[in-house]
Amino acid sequence: MKPETGKVSQAQKLNEYTKPAVVRIIDYAVVGWQFNDYNPEVEAILNELNYQTLIGGSGSGAIISSNGYIVTNAHVTELAEMEDQEIADLAFEQLVSTIADYFQVDFHIAYDYMVAFTKWTGIEKATKVILPGGDILDGEIKSFGAPINEGKDVAVLKIEEKNLPTIPLGDSDEVGNQDNIWVSGYPAAADSNLLSPDSSLVSTMNAGQITATEKKTEQGSPVLQINAASTHGNSGGPVINENGEIIGLLTFRGNTVNGQEVQGFNFAVPVNTVKEFVNQAGAKNTKSDTDRLYQEGLQLYWGGYYKQALEKFEAVERIYPNHSEVKDYISNSEKKIGESKILWSDYSTTFYMVDVVAGLLILILLVFTFAGKSNKTKAAVAGTSSIHPMQVSDKTDTQTTTQETKPASEGDDNRADLNKDGKVDIQDILIALQEHQKNQNKDGND
Known part of the structure; x- marks a missing residue:
């Protein structure tokens, strides 16, 4: 039986399920300079710049496999695919702007002055x-x-990690107009000098x-139009449906009006296009044990079963210690464990154990009850036919022999040992039950 989680909205559930797998991606290059004029x-x-120029940008992405495959936009990672001279030209323009x-x-x-006396000496990309x-x-x-003005704008990255949280890929062919969606990522507008450094991880x-x-791009690639608010930094972030599946990657926004961004007109690459590149990369979109345990823990936690939720969250921490959410849930579960409800499965286990113990006690009682009746019957019969200390004369022998007969009840060390094998075991219980059944049948016939 699943715990009741009705007090938690669908949007809250989706946020908690998916945010451990939403990542920030930084793509950059450092270009070194040599200046040859006095x-x-x-x-x-140039000294202040350490004779270097840093160029690049940031975007978002989503983990789709527990072994580290990530989907994002190509334009988020395009520096990594550029030729060195292209990167040097971009960095030089930035340097000239500074001058x-x-x-x-x-x-x-x-530009004309700097190009005459400056050359690049090295490039480091990451x-x-x-x-x-x-x-x-x-x-x-x-x-x-290639980026959106040249191609389908999808990239698949790989990081070296295991047991990562993931988000499943959906089917963009099933998407309909006015379907509810959620865009997740790291918009630059949400960054602020007033926020703590660790806020950048949220x-x-x-x-x-x-x-x-x-709708389609100029190159003929399909796109989905959405009205969820987004901006620079959201690029490559997952667009998620009500089932918690990725149905697209946020890619670009509509044109500015009077130099201003207009929200409500953003576009995403459909996930079925993304799957083409996932297949090229050899990636498999599979749910991890981390996902399963974490989501089971959330359902228990939301239902008020804090003790059982704590066990799930601790299991997550064992297989993936750097999970972004599980430490807080462990702490909160520990604080609320005194208020924890008990799952029906726990009640069932308790009832089952009680039933088993009660059944054994009844069987033991039956063994002693019917064994006692049997021995009393034997003792009564022996008492009517036996003769207490007497002498028996053998007609063929003039010698007199004295025999002493004990009461039948004496010498029975264990009345429950019905099969006389020297121990009380399951066979004695079966015999007792058979005797009980015979007596019931006899009483019924009488």
């Missing part, structure tokens, strides 16, 4: 995956579709609906 002011700026702003000159003037529990791991791209989930299902 210009103390420019050199001072132009400092000297308050036109970008093109600063794709990092930040798990909700705080771990930062290297991500390796296993399959990649994903945001926004609710909305599917508002169009028949």
Whole structure:
């Protein structure tokens, strides 16, 4: 019997089920510079920058397999797929912007000057995956579709980890207009200098609906239009249906109006497109033991069965110690364990044990009862036919022999030993039951 969880809304359940598997992805490159002109002011700026330029961005993604496969947008990880010269060109433009702003000159003037005296000396690229529990791991791209203006904008990453929480992939062909959906991820707008550092590990989930299902990109790839609020940083984050399944990845927003973002017009790559790249990567979307135990624990916790929930959460911690949510649930379950309800299965076990003990006691009572009756009957018969100390003369022998006959009840060390094998066991119980049945039949016939 499943615990009653009616007080917890569907949206709350989906958030708790899925957020341990929603990750932040940082894709960046560091470009080193050499400056070949004598210009103390420019050199001072380069010194402050350590003669390096950092470029990159962040997005969101979702873990789909317990061994570390993650789905996201291609444009979230595109630096990792770029040629070094492309990265150097992007970094150089950023460097020029810094110089132009400092000297308050036109970008093109600063560009012409810097390009004459500057060259890149090295590039370091990295794709990092930040798990909700705080771990930062290297991500390796296993399959990649070009960004949205060039391709299907899907990438599949792999991190080295096991027993990870996951989110199942749904079927975007089953999506209908006005279906309820939730977008989960790490929008930049939710980051603030006023928040604690660990707040950056907490994903945001926004609710909305599917508002169009028949739209396509210029390249002909299908997209889903949604009205859930999202912004930079949400890219690659899962769009989740009422069953807790991924039905798309948030990818881009509608055009700005007067330079301002307009919410309610965002677009997602359908999950069936995502599956093409999942298959290319050789990934399998399977539910992990971590998911099963965690979700069972949540159902018990929401139902008020804190003792049983604690056991599930502790099991999760044993197989995946860095789970983002389970430590808090363990702590809360321990605090509430005195209020814990008892599951019907526990009652059933107790009743079963009581029944077994009671049954054994009844059988033992029957053994002693009917064994006693049998021995009393034997004693009565022996008493009428026996002669107490007497002499018996043998006609063929003039010698007199004295025999003493004991009462039948004497010498029976255990009245319950009905089969006379020297011990009381299951065979004696069976004999007692048979005797009882015979007596019942006899009484019935009489």
